[in-house]
Amino acid sequence: DAGVIQSPRHEVTEMGQEVTLRCKPISGHNSLFWYRQTMMRGLELLIYFNNNVPIDDSGMPEDRFSAKMPNASFSTLKIQPSEPRDSAVYFCASSPRLAASTDTQYFGPGTRLTVL
Amino acid sequence: KQEVTQIPAALSVPEGENLVLNCSFTDSAIYNLQWFRQDPGKGLTSLLLIQSSQREQTSGRLNASLDKSSGRSTLYIAASQPGDSATYLCAVREIQGAQKLVFGQGTRLTINP
Numbered sequence: 767d768a769g770v771i772q773s774p775r776h777e778v779t780e781m782g783q784e785v786t787l788r789c790k791p792i793s794g795h796n797s798l799f800w801y802r803q804t805m806m807r808g809l810e811l812l813i814y815f816n817n818n819v820p821i822d823d824s825g826m827p828e829d830r831f832s833a834k835m836p837n838a839s840f841s842t843l844k845i846q847p848s849e850p851r852d853s854a855v856y857f858c859a860s861s862p863r864l865a866a867s868t869d870t871q872y873f874g875p876g877t878r879l880t881v882l
Numbered sequence: 883k884q885e886v887t888q889i890p891a892a893l894s895v896p897e898g899e900n901l902v903l904n905c906s907f908t909d910s911a912i913y914n915l916q917w918f919r920q921d922p923g924k925g926l927t928s929l930l931l932i933q934s935s936q937r938e939q940t941s942g943r944l945n946a947s948l949d950k951s952s953g954r955s956t957l958y959i960a961a962s963q964p965g966d967s968a969t970y971l972c973a974v975r976e977i978q979g980a981q982k983l984v985f986g987q988g989t990r991l992t993i994n995p
Binding site: 799811868873 | 916918923924925926927928931933971982983984985986987988
């Protein structure tokens, strides 16, 4: 398996522009997670899905952030409009089952976002 | 609110030494605790997962322990190698939040040849 795939790997944009980050989870995994990592705040969970349904979006910082999972093999995280403080590394992770205490999460390589 | 703390923030040791990384958490109501490794510019890789009913897990030169009642975990690395240089993150999975993982800030480990 190719693992969790994220695109793009790097994104540089200007303040006010729309940014879309993409994720393909591992085939057969039912849960998908979006995280953000910064030096100041570390790794934070933004939102997670189970069977394509959003379960908890309490970590989404503002209404400018939105996430979708139209099918089991694809998810997007959109920021509109983007701001310099959104600069961070965004990770997508997937897991086989939501409620299994033995299952770990498999992380993608991340997208490094820079908003100028 | 669950808080996870890792000490030290950075550690530099000569090759061959045994070392211990520490993790503490404030709420003992957890499903499991995991240790991850993160290499620069890359994602996280799971190293060890300890379920709440377990005391320790071992994988090769790595041994992780869990004392849920005191809210502590340690990651022991034996005979360290330069390839072990990375950031090590501890994360607890909350019972309340289903699969929600709460991460520590990590320990940046450097093994000097």
